[in-house]
Amino acid sequence: MSEKGLFCGINRPQDPSNMTDMEKKHMPVIDCPDTVKAGEPFKVGIKVGEMPHVMEEGHHIQWIDVYSGENFYVRVDLTPVFTRPEITVTLHKGGKHRTSTLRVIERCNLHGQWEATKEITVTE
Numbered sequence: 001m002s003e004k005g006l007f008c009g010i011n012r013p014q015d016p017s018n019m020t021d022m023e024k025k026h027m028p029v030i031d032c033p034d035t036v037k038a039g040e041p042f043k044v045g046i047k048v049g050e051m052p053h054v055m056e057e058g059h060h061i062q063w064i065d066v067y068s069g070e071n072f073y074v075r076v077d078l079t080p081v082f083t084r085p086e087i088t089v090t091l092h093k094g095g096k097h098r099t100s101t102l103r104v105i106e107r108c109n110l111h112g113q114w115e116a117t118k119e120i121t122v123t124e
Contacts, residue, residue, distance in 0.1 A: 008112075009113075010105060010112075010113045010114070010115045011023075011026065011111070011112055011113060011114045011115070012027075012114070012115055012116075013027060019050075021051065022111065024049055024050045024051040025048075025049040025050075025051045025052070025053045026048065026049060026053065026106070026108055026111055026114040027048075027049060027050070027114055027116055028046055028047070028048055028049075028064065028104040028105075028106050028114060028115070028116040029046065029047050029048075029049070029050060029116065030044065030045075030046055030102060030104055030116055030117075030118040031044070031045035031046070031047075032044040032045065032102065032118065032120065033120065034119075034120060034121060035120065035121045035122075035123060036092075036093055036120055036121070036122055036123070037122075037123055037124070038093060038094060038122050038123065038124050039092055039093075039094065040092060041090045041091065041092045042090070042091060042092065043088055043089070043090055044066065044088065044089050044090075044091055044102065045086070045087075045088045046064055046066070046086065046087050046088070046089075046104050047084075047085060047086040047087075048061050048064070048085035048086070048106050048108075048114075049085070053085050053108070055078070055080050055081060055082075055083060055084060055085065056080055056081065057080050057081060058109075058110075059108070059109065059110050060078065060080035060081075060085075060108070060109055061078050061085035061106055061107065061108055061109075062077070062078060062107045062108070062109055063075055063076060063077045063078060063106065063107055064076045064078070064085065064087055064104065064105075064106045065104065065105045065106070066089060066091070066102065066103070066104055067102070067103040067104075067105070068091070068093065068100050068101070068102055068103070069100060069101055069103070073089070073091060074089055076089075085106065093120070093122045094122075098121060098122055098123075099119055099120070099121055099122065100119070100120050100121075100122055101117050101118070101119055101120075102117065102118045102119075102120060103115060103116075103117050104116050104117075
């Protein structure tokens, strides 16, 4: 993938079972329960990369967004040098859907936006 192409849309690994070092540094990792109860809060931990991503003035993660399906939940803006690209948010799901897809999109100032998803089951 060319550097220029990284800013043309949202990036995902070409082969999730065999990611490149760049993909390992940029793919969000979502840590949350596989099953949640409707209306009850649950924690979602997110870190950028299986491999640590730098947070320097010239190369850093700018923000992390969290969605459920197409519904926007939260954005966390990050500051280079003083923060790490790891967040924890508390969410809750309504009971309308039995399954839901959490989507996390992060933006690296040099390598564009990267997305990860995780399916969760919502019980009553």
